[in-house]
Amino acid sequence: MADNRKYYYLKLKESYFDDDSIVLLESMQDGILYSYILLKLYLKSLKHGGRLQLDESIPYTPQMIATITRQQIGTVERAIKIFLQLGLMEQMADGAFYMTNIELLIGQSSTEGERKRRARQANRLALNPGGQMSAHCPDIRPPEIEKEIELEIKIERVRNGTRRARHFWTLSKCFSVCW
Numbered sequence: 001m002a003d004n005r006k007y008y009y010l011k012l013k014e015s016y017f018d019d020d021s022i023v024l025l026e027s028m029q030d031g032i033l034y035s036y037i038l039l040k041l042y043l044k045s046l047k048h049g050g051r052l053q054l055d056e057s058i059p060y061t062p063q064m065i066a067t068i069t070r071q072q073i074g075t076v077e078r079a080i081k082i083f084l085q086l087g088l089m090e091q092m093a094d095g096a097f098y099m100t101n102i103e104l105l106i107g108q109s110s111t112e113g114e115r116k117r118r119a120r121q122a123n124r125l126a127l128n129p130g131g132q133m134s135a136h137c138p139d140i141r142p143p144e145i146e147k148e149i150e151l152e153i154k155i156e157r158v159r160n161g162t163r164r165a166r167h168f169w170t171l172s173k174c175f176s177v178c179w
Contacts (some may be wrong), residue, residue, distance in 0.1 A: 008106065009106075010046065010106070012105065018019055021086045030078075034079045034083075041083075043097060050102035050103065051096050052096060053096055060096070088101065106164065
């Protein structure tokens with residue numbers, strides 16, 4: 001049976017490091033280290049939707065964060081204080097920390113989704129080995145639907161043609177009576 005695990009990933013925009021809070025963070029003494037800790041905390045919070053916790057019921061403490069980020073406890077405590085001031089992190093009522101901007105950075109996939117993505121990429125390369133986009137894109141709609149649409153268009157043309165013929169016959173009859 002296929003293994004269908006979920007994978008979470010962090011999407012950083014090109015302008016992530018140009019954000020005011022990140023620029024301020026990096027301009028501080030040890031700011032690059034704080035930025036590094038922040039990225040690690042974002043990654044650790046992905047599984048739980050932005051909450052920093054070991055499992056469903058155990059939130060991370062500053063000591064635990066220091067251990068998982070491999071930093072000194074004093075550095076982590078200063079970083080958390082700065083994150084809270086800059087609005088990059090919030091402390092919830094149960095003591096857990098929440099990464100505030102995480103919704104904008106989360107992506108999710110599964111092994112099945114990755115398999116399909118690889119298959120589509122292989123199909124694109126097989127159809128057009130030069131790497132250029134081809135005029136035919138099989139992902140847009142299956143050929144069966146294209147055939148159905150073409151059939152509907154032909155039926156509509158026949159119907160319109162019949163209406164035109166009837167309309168012309170009615171007009172010609174009117175003209176012959178009127179003249």
